[in-house]
Amino acid sequence: MKATEEKRIIIVGAGFGGLRAAKVMARQGVKVTLIDRNNYHSFLPLLYQVAAAELESTGIAYPVRSIFRSLPNIEFVMDEVIGCDLEGKRLHCRGGEFSYDYLVLSPGSVTHFFGVPGAAEYAYGLKDLGEGMVLRNHILTCFERAARTENLQERQRLLCFAIVGGGATGVEFAGALAELVHGPLAKDYPRLDFSQVRIMILEAAPRVLMPFAEKLSTYARNRLESMGVEVRTESVVERIEATAFHLKTGEKIETETLVWTAGVCGAPELSDWGLPMSRGRIAVEKTLQLPGRPEVYVVGDLAHLEHQGRPLPMVAPVAMQQGVRAGKNILKQIAGQEPEPFAYWDRGSMVTIGRNSAVVSVAGFNLTGRVAWLLWLFIHFIYIIGFRNRMLVLLNWAWDYLFYERVARLILPTRKKNWGKKSDSGNDQSRG
Amino acid sequence: MKATEEKRIIIVGAGFGGLRAAKVMARQGVKVTLIDRNNYHSFLPLLYQVAAAELESTGIAYPVRSIFRSLPNIEFVMDEVIGCDLEGKRLHCRGGEFSYDYLVLSPGSVTHFFGVPGAAEYAYGLKDLGEGMVLRNHILTCFERAARTENLQERQRLLCFAIVGGGATGVEFAGALAELVHGPLAKDYPRLDFSQVRIMILEAAPRVLMPFAEKLSTYARNRLESMGVEVRTESVVERIEATAFHLKTGEKIETETLVWTAGVCGAPELSDWGLPMSRGRIAVEKTLQLPGRPEVYVVGDLAHLEHQGRPLPMVAPVAMQQGVRAGKNILKQIAGQEPEPFAYWDRGSMVTIGRNSAVVSVAGFNLTGRVAWLLWLFIHFIYIIGFRNRMLVLLNWAWDYLFYERVARLILPTRKKNWGKKSDSGNDQSRG
Numbered sequence: 001m002k003a004t005e006e007k008r009i010i011i012v013g014a015g016f017g018g019l020r021a022a023k024v025m026a027r028q029g030v031k032v033t034l035i036d037r038n039n040y041h042s043f044l045p046l047l048y049q050v051a052a053a054e055l056e057s058t059g060i061a062y063p064v065r066s067i068f069r070s071l072p073n074i075e076f077v078m079d080e081v082i083g084c085d086l087e088g089k090r091l092h093c094r095g096g097e098f099s100y101d102y103l104v105l106s107p108g109s110v111t112h113f114f115g116v117p118g119a120a121e122y123a124y125g126l127k128d129l130g131e132g133m134v135l136r137n138h139i140l141t142c143f144e145r146a147a148r149t150e151n152l153q154e155r156q157r158l159l160c161f162a163i164v165g166g167g168a169t170g171v172e173f174a175g176a177l178a179e180l181v182h183g184p185l186a187k188d189y190p191r192l193d194f195s196q197v198r199i200m201i202l203e204a205a206p207r208v209l210m211p212f213a214e215k216l217s218t219y220a221r222n223r224l225e226s227m228g229v230e231v232r233t234e235s236v237v238e239r240i241e242a243t244a245f246h247l248k249t250g251e252k253i254e255t256e257t258l259v260w261t262a263g264v265c266g267a268p269e270l271s272d273w274g275l276p277m278s279r280g281r282i283a284v285e286k287t288l289q290l291p292g293r294p295e296v297y298v299v300g301d302l303a304h305l306e307h308q309g310r311p312l313p314m315v316a317p318v319a320m321q322q323g324v325r326a327g328k329n330i331l332k333q334i335a336g337q338e339p340e341p342f343a344y345w346d347r348g349s350m351v352t353i354g355r356n357s358a359v360v361s362v363a364g365f366n367l368t369g370r371v372a373w374l375l376w377l378f379i380h381f382i383y384i385i386g387f388r389n390r391m392l393v394l395l396n397w398a399w400d401y402l403f404y405e406r407v408a409r410l411i412l413p414t415r416k417k418n419w420g421k422k423s424d425s426g427n428d429q430s431r432g
Numbered sequence: 433m434k435a436t437e438e439k440r441i442i443i444v445g446a447g448f449g450g451l452r453a454a455k456v457m458a459r460q461g462v463k464v465t466l467i468d469r470n471n472y473h474s475f476l477p478l479l480y481q482v483a484a485a486e487l488e489s490t491g492i493a494y495p496v497r498s499i500f501r502s503l504p505n506i507e508f509v510m511d512e513v514i515g516c517d518l519e520g521k522r523l524h525c526r527g528g529e530f531s532y533d534y535l536v537l538s539p540g541s542v543t544h545f546f547g548v549p550g551a552a553e554y555a556y557g558l559k560d561l562g563e564g565m566v567l568r569n570h571i572l573t574c575f576e577r578a579a580r581t582e583n584l585q586e587r588q589r590l591l592c593f594a595i596v597g598g599g600a601t602g603v604e605f606a607g608a609l610a611e612l613v614h615g616p617l618a619k620d621y622p623r624l625d626f627s628q629v630r631i632m633i634l635e636a637a638p639r640v641l642m643p644f645a646e647k648l649s650t651y652a653r654n655r656l657e658s659m660g661v662e663v664r665t666e667s668v669v670e671r672i673e674a675t676a677f678h679l680k681t682g683e684k685i686e687t688e689t690l691v692w693t694a695g696v697c698g699a700p701e702l703s704d705w706g707l708p709m710s711r712g713r714i715a716v717e718k719t720l721q722l723p724g725r726p727e728v729y730v731v732g733d734l735a736h737l738e739h740q741g742r743p744l745p746m747v748a749p750v751a752m753q754q755g756v757r758a759g760k761n762i763l764k765q766i767a768g769q770e771p772e773p774f775a776y777w778d779r780g781s782m783v784t785i786g787r788n789s790a791v792v793s794v795a796g797f798n799l800t801g802r803v804a805w806l807l808w809l810f811i812h813f814i815y816i817i818g819f820r821n822r823m824l825v826l827l828n829w830a831w832d833y834l835f836y837e838r839v840a841r842l843i844l845p846t847r848k849k850n851w852g853k854k855s856d857s858g859n860d861q862s863r864g
Contacts, residue, residue: 039576039843056490065620072622078576078843095580144471144510148527188497190504411471411510 007334009033010091010100012081014041014064016316017106017300020323021330026073028331035093037080039063042129045316046380048169050132051259052176053140053184057133081107084273086293102295102330105282106323107270109301109314112263112280118240123260126169135259137411139177142257144411147189153254157243159197160255164237165262166203167210168351171220173261174201175354178227200230202247204262207233209351209359211313212366216359219368223353264314266302278304281311286341288326294333297326307344317347352376439766441465442523442532444513446473446496448748449538449732452755453762458505460763467525469512471495474561477748478812480601482564483691484608485572485616489565513539516705518725534727534762537714538755539702541733541746544695544712550672555692558601567691569843571609574689576843579621585686589675591629592687596669597694598635599642600783603652605693606633607786610659632662634679636694639665641783641791643745644798648791651800655785696746698734710736713743718773720758726765729758739776748815749779784808 009025011018014036022034040061049055068074083092084103091098111127113119124138125131139161146158161177163170178199186194201208201224207217208224208231221231236248237258244254265280275282275290281304282290288303290296300319305312312318322342329339348362350372358372367375441457443450446468454466472493481487500506515524516535523530543559545551556570557563571593578590593609595602610631618626633640633656639649640656640663653663668680669690676686697712707714707722713736714722720735722728732751737744744750754774761771780794782804790804799807 039572056488058488058490063620066616069619075623077580078573079580095577140471141510145527148509148511184498187501188495191507 007031007101008099009102009104009330010035010098011104011106012036012091013106013108013300014038014076015044015106015108015300015319017319017323017326018104019067020320021104021106021297021299021327022068022074022323023071024324024327025331026068026071029073030331030334031073031075033075033077033098034064034068035077035079035081035091035098036064037078038129039065039076039078040129041067044128047126047129047132048173048176050129051126051135051139051173052180053136054176054180057129061129084275086274086290086296089295100295102297102333104297104299104323104326104330105275105290105302106298106300106319107267107302109264109280110267111260112265113260114263116237116240118245119237119260122240122242123164123258126173126259126261127264138257139180140411143185143189143192147192156196156198157254157256160253160257161197161199162245162253162255162258163199163201164258164260166201166205166208166231166233167261168349169261170201170203170259171208171224171351171353173259174199174224174229175227175352175357178224178229179354182228197228198230199228200232200253202235202237203231203233204236205233211349212351212359212361216361216366216368220351220353220359223357227354264301270302287329287339288322288342289329289339294339297329299323299326305342307346312344313349315349318344321345350376350379439463439533440531441534441536441762442467442530443536443538444468444523445538445540445732446470446508447476447538447540447732447751449751449755449758450536451499452752453536453538453729453731453759454500454506454755455503456756456759457763458500458503461505462763462766463505463507465507465509465530466496466500467509467511467513467523467530468496469510470561471497471508471510472561473499475815476560479558479561479564480605480608482561483558483567483571483605484612485568486608486612489561493561516707518706518722518728521727532727534729534765536729536731536755536758536762537707537722537734538730538732538751539699539734541696541712542699543692544697545692546695548669548672550677551669551692554672554674555596555690558605558691558693559696570689571612572843575617575621575624579624588628588630589686590688592685592689593629593631594677594685594687594690595631595633596690596692598633598637598640598663598665599693600781601693602633602635602691603640603656603783603785605691606631606656606661607659607784607789610656610661611786614660629660630662631660632664632685634667634669635663635665636668637665643781644783644791644793648793648798648800652783652785652791655789659786696733702734719761719771720754720774721761721771726771729761731755731758737774739778744776745781747781750776753777782808782811 009032011022011032011034014034018034019041022032025032040063043060046055046060050057050060064076068076079093079095081091081093089100091100111125124135126135142158146155149155163174181197209217209220224231237245238248239246240258243256244252245258246252266277271277282298282302283304284298285291288297288299290298299322301314303322321344325342332339350358350360352358352373356370356373358376360367360372360375441462441464443454443464443466446466450466451473454464457464472495475492478487478492482489482492496508511525511527513523513525521532523532543557556567558567574590578587581587595606613629641649641652656663669677670680671678672690675688676684677690678684698709703709714730714734715736716730717723720729720731722730731754733746735754753776757774764771782790782792784790784805788802788805790808792799792804792807
């Protein structure tokens, strides 16, 4: 494979897909350049725990350079991609240009507000580490302000937390938030009346966790309600303001915290690159190649591909498997062989609701309760990258479990809430 | 002590002094209100380790409300003090006003630039958690940029780190930075020529660690030099620009990283409150009372008091002992007794330089080397508040020690460098 070393291979995004693609190729002696605007990989499936003060931000992030220390064929570049010349095979970054022979695009996704008025300005996203930290700071600050004010209406508004979207992220975050509030925060604010706290999930569909069997949805709903979460299905948010939001029914609910977990899509900027975006994603060939551009692969949340008649979900396992496939296909192309179609191996899905409580759906089996929760714990534990982080996460979890405590209850300095967000968050090739 | 419960006692600042004052009074059944603009106490003696990616920010911060869970007499308010009416005994905060019968001011200090041109704009401070995180992000970003650039002059500039001030903070940070750079970062950037890295301490005095015996200064200098740190004594920085600074000798050194550890003082805003500031501090009575205001106490860095003919140092042990004294004196006043003068018990000083290397001066004894380092480790370990944080810090340290690694090498979202800083950092009652 001597000649292969001349090929310039670039991967955009150090998420689950990008990391796997880089590893597959580097292990075969091929040089790759990995670009991300952050110097770390984020374990986003646990981001909701950062927002709920359950994990420190460092518990779900790991330096990319450390991940690749044993793979010197991977060169990491911290930079922001601002455009791509598909014809000339050149990638434009803030810090310079890169020519490529093969390109893997795994930029991940951003929150999708479906054009709901006020959402981009006032809703909190939960899609990257910065957003998770901003949301945590905001929630803790709401409690500090609620403890101060003598205005009942203001206090109730500050203690009302609305989560739009009853999918996995919404359910997991609602459960974690309820445990934070009624556990450690109730101890921290002995003078505050916690019966005034409202946590609600607003889901447009008739039940939460739609992709799961109805039995599991019912279990999740019951668990959430027993934890004090209002679960409102068939509820559509029509308009959001700075201190309230309006439902389609006309109902107005006062809150300063609306967390939007109802949808994600590829970053809008990508369509400026000449990429054929459709409903926020890019339809790819079965081989994950961009139609008409056999040297460009798209993997992860950005790639739209059907599986058994339905689009593949935007989740980490899909991104990881696609990253591997894209890497192997590039190796095949270099060797003069045909790329192979992507075959998804569905290893099931799981959602945790709280202490001793989760739903798991795997190979036709449905599990709930403590067994499901232990399975969830085990799987996530295994997948978190890096021994050290894993140890820290376990330590945090063990602590929380034993002492009903939360680690990360610090209102730390962060970037401003980067909503109204074109200004700061710019492009998003780093999300994965 | 029934009548005492009517007295309104306010403490400004949850640093070492404020915490001790609050505890002393609350344990005697007196109600106190503690105000800080952050919801956490920072263990600032280890801040340099956050900046050198040795500890996570959460490792040196602990939620104030958790510290006081067992002391319900202490009410915590997260707010920013913006003024004080000494005559009317009212404290003005952003979120409202507080009347007081007794006031303890322990706002800590901010970086003091002595009016050096360009310092406020371009130098990095190392006085609060936000600054520590900003500096860490900046240093790691310099390495990312240095790995990118093909311009030799730019790379050398990015890899030059200047520390102004050879006191405890400057020496400790220089040592920690040298270990970070030549340990984990050297592994993370295998293509970078680390002989181009320069770390320098610039000290105006003839030796570093002036308050220590000359023998210890010499030891520290030798250790630093053996770790690759240039120690330049009798070096005075005259002017700082965005990408260089100028020494009094006319020498110009190109860098984008100048860390200012050469001085601290009380926040300039305090003089607007009508407090008699002199050279950034307030001269207090021997009882720590504000002259002419027997109901106001000043403790910690802000208080100027002489001890054996010299001003007390601005360090944590002084603040802690003064906090206790102020609390006890208020209890005495409430009981109709005379407040007692503050007596400083000097328990010695210690500075760590790096792995197995520290200087300790206690009760006339001078120690260096591994014994001093273990002593330093032990003392700091004991003082860090909260079992959980202590455990995490120990874990981080053990990891670093065993694997020559660093935990916190993530360039996380933070507030912008809040220099030129009146805008953001505003007042500073929270630093301790």
